[in-house]
Amino acid sequence: MARMKFLCDAERCIECNACVTACKNENEVPWGVNRRRVVTINDGSPGERSMSVACMHCSDAPCAAVCPVDCFYTTDDGVVLHDKDICIGCGYCFYACPFGAPQFPKNEAFGSRGKMDKCTFCAGGPLPDNSPEEYASYGSNRLAEGKLPLCAEMCATRSLIAGDGDVVSEIFRERVTWRGSAGFAWGWGVAYNKSGIRKGKAIEGNAVGGD
Amino acid sequence: MATQVQTANRHRRIIVWSLMLLIALMLFLPLIPYALAYVSPEAGGVPNPGTELWRAVRSGDKGTSQVQGVDTGVLINEYGEAWRHFRMEQLIPFGAMLMGSVLVLIVLFYLVSGPLRIPGGATGKKIQRFSVFERTTHWFTVSLFWLLALTGLILLYGRFVLIPVLGPEGFGLTASACKEAHNLFGPLFLVAILMMLLTFVKDNIYARGDITWLLKGGGMFGGGHVSAGRFNAGEKIWFWIAVLGGLVLSASGLVLDLAVFGQGREVMAISHVLHGIAALVVITVSFGHIYMGTAGVEGTISSMTNGYVDEAWAKSHHDRWYAEMQAAAGDDEAEQAGGGAAAGVASPVAND
């Protein structure tokens, strides 16, 4: 199976936040939760770069490793998902995650930290595909409909690429080659850049964001 | 004027061609480096202006984000991996080993040497060791301690021990209940520790003879009788481990609990490390305390239930305290006799 990946090309990101908006709209995430955010480095200075970041669906995901209730699982597509019926909202995944992806809604009546919410690669959750329950808890399940995440689809500059990791990497490799310098595939591969876990595969499958 | 018209046309052509050339140059000249890079990629000497930037980002430099929240400007959390390593590969296995081995040692010790009996047996005469308030403070702290220790241990080890028993959803429910109870009762433990500190600190300050007591292992080696005041050196050490450990637990716990002051992941991770270490140390040492107070030393438990101990117990384990109590009681009696109070009425307190 394909292994799904996001890639954000910092040379192209213009901090328009369309991906953030698209995500919120598509998944109807609760107030205060942003599954995706755009971070700008050196804002206003030479060398300013922006980067759209969400869960990078790590292999050997740290969140899954530290979860006290073991609610994470990785789908056949390599998407890291979690079961909200088990999550207790302890926040450990947030401490372990390199990207700050896990988010915690505030419960209205109770006010305490609710169950964790994060990017699902538009792949829903453990409930039946595209059921109303799944949508309410986890947002849309575009993957089950054969579509890729809306954030990447919305990206005007084709900065954010999502899809089969091999296709995505090929697209990016070509871009870098054309740019003539060693681009940086940020957040790519294994968490904390451990090497040797993921091996390259032959390019097949599809991806959103290729020019 | 044909020549004038021709001159004007020529000028116009020159201008148009020049402009076209300029535009062509503007479009193509910047491509030269790219073309060069394409021909010989290895020779590409043009550095990516982002490279330095990413290096900085990886080491935790902050950016900005439209999304408001804790640490949203941080692209890479540099402490996550260290924290994960501590929790999963150090705290959980070593903590289990520590607690388990101490429990095994205590059981072995009990099987080998048995309980410490009162020398000469109980006399039946009782003296008060702990007041109502002291006992209330103690058991209040005990209740909170075990409520927090059990919920905490369930959160730490439940994934390995309880998920096979309860199933993932059953354990999720249990863990959620434990987390909420742990967070709610945590701050009360600070109250208990402070009550404990105020109630018992005056008898837990280092006194002469404590070193001797320790050197003789509380009478286990070296022979001879070991002298002690109201609390012996072992009890004093436990007191300070419990109080200081409790304060560390409370302080770090409050940081973890009150996640409303915008503390970032760095602070949370450090607090978590302190919290975990302190908790496991205090829990482990408490095993020893519990053993000594119940099965380990005959006649001790009553000091914390009804507040009274046998005189022989007091003489044997806390001889200096016993002497002080006798002196104080003597003073009281002398005072009463002098005051002419009804001596015929036996005080029923001691019979309780």
Add this chain to the structure above:
Amino acid sequence: MSDKLTLGMEAMRAQMDTRVMSYMSSCVHCGICAEACLFYTETGDARYTPIYKVEPLRKLWRQEYTFWGKLAASMGLSKKLTEEDLANWEELVYDGCTMCSRCSMVCPVGIDIAYMIRKVKEGLAAAGFSPEGLVEAGKRAVEIGSPMGVTLKTLDATIRVQEKETGLKIPMDVEGADYLCLFSSGEIAGFPEFIGSLAKIFRATGVSWTISSEYFEATNTGVQLGNSKMAATLVERVVSAAEKLKVKNVISPECGHAYTTIRWDAPNFIGRPLPFRVVHIIELLDELRRDGRLKTEGVNTDRLSYHDPCNAARRGGVIKQPRDLLAMVAPNFTELPETGDMNWCCGGGGGVSSNERADPLRLKVFDAKKRQLDAIRPEGLVTACSNCRHMLEDGLEENEMHDIELLGITELIADHLVEESG
């Protein structure tokens, strides 16, 4: 079921009323009443906790008036009230409680514990578990007319001595007098100057009064013993004496429980309103003072203090009057700590003083009073109850506190009376 138990339960059942039911279902066993009780604070013995002393009544209530109690009792699951319980509680109720009501003032849910102690006594007395001293006193009260065996002859002799000392005629059996004065046996025997003081004050203020030769006893051992029938008999004697002499008012002397009994409880013992008004002698003196009829001269410059008799103050409402009277003659008056409706009992109320068995305990719990006195160490302690005065004398003697002089308020006033000419 033993006869004694049947009798005791029968008597307590007859005492069961809405108040008891409400009290019983309110108590949460918080133990605060213990901290108000001198028997607990001075001995440290938890059995002296006031609400624990009503345990026999509570057991009866539980097994006969509550859902679970009835259920458990019918299935034989609960421990029922036994004769042994009654026997065990005799000492707690008769020796270990003066019915001072201090606990009733502090209960957070508002239980009047002394009210229920009174009802427990009813059961214990019926079952025959009462101290000998008190039972004997009761017999004497019914047969002779005085718990101490003071007869009319004794009274006559005392009156003659007082008439000689004061030079005044003490009126006996005067029909149509405004006030009929009762005495406690303790006064006649121990503080006869009270009678002389009254004569002086009433002459100076022009009050018409009399003593009845038919019945002059103010105390009521039936109340202390817990025997309502005896109490009613004794009350009827007062009523009949007063009716014969056609008096409009009856004076309760310096005696705590006599006042509470005749003023507040008597009409309920006989089941009808009294045909006369009852005043405590302090109340009367205070009325005379307010009317301007009682005038004093000279003062006692000692640092005096006042011991509120529980029955007069806490259970009778006579709190302000003695202080107003003392203001006339004692410029250096100092209040005891925890005074008025929270005063500590002398230790001998509620019949404890008639019960020799309780003497060591009574002197032990006097420590509460001693502590209170030590706090201000007055030169003189005034009181308005002859029983309190006896008990205080005993306690001060036992504790060698000879520097505190004991005074009766009526005598103190009489000593500073302005003799009106004509």
Add this chain to the structure above:
Amino acid sequence: MFAQLVDGIFWDIALWVFGIGVLWGILSIFRVRNKPDYSEPRGSGTAGAVGANLRRFLPRTELVSRTRLHIVAGYLFHLGLFALLFFAAPHVLFFEAQTGLGWTPMPYWAFIITAQLSFLGLMLLWIHRVMHPVTRLLSDLDDHLAAILTFIVMLTGCMALIGEFEGLRVLHRFTVELLMVYFPFSRLMHAFMFIPSRAFTGAWFGRRGVKA
């Protein structure tokens, strides 16, 4: 299935048992009449009854030094429990859903602090009950059951704080139902009975001119 029972029939049973039990408990004490008081009153019994009901909310100063723990822990627990019962946000929502009447709940931080203070009070009171010779002697099974049941209800309430585990909410509601069924037959009735008790005592003393 268990949840349906707890939300349905169990709740109805508990509500009826509680309502009828409490009413019956209050009315049944009036089965046995008080005897009329023929004595001539010095003060107003009614004023005494009302006054005692108000005054007994405060401790007598003479006893403060001897009952500090009772007073502090007692107030913390009772005020805290009252606030939690009627002003915790989930409870307000529940009342609103049941009766249509809603009011402003406590903010979350106030809720947490209140819960902690009431736990502090309840735990201290109960441990003190077991430790103090007086209360140890007085206490029976009912006292301990009432305290422990209340503790469990509060504990399950706090455990269900995250509000997203149906099982924990059901557990809390189930323990509440147990408490409601137990309530009318237990010492918990003091929550209502203190009013007539104070009134009787206050009236008795009030007639005699004493402020009880």
